[in-house]
Amino acid sequence: MEQDHLEEGQGQEEAWAEAAVEAEWAVIAREQDQLAIVSALAAEQKSLTK
Numbered sequence: 001m002e003q004d005h006l007e008e009g010q011g012q013e014e015a016w017a018e019a020a021v022e023a024e025w026a027v028i029a030r031e032q033d034q035l036a037i038v039s040a041l042a043a044e045q046k047s048l049t050k
């Protein structure tokens with residue numbers, strides 16, 4: 001009985017860890033999108049100031 005409870009707790013910890021990794025990847029993807037936008041804006045500004 002206690003072993004089942006421990007295994008359930010471990011499974012929950014693994015689920016939380018997996019969710020944290022997925023959240024971190026989502027943050028990285030959003031930062032990459034923002035960088036692409038800033039790069040595009042910089043390129044546009046550079047072309048307009050020529």
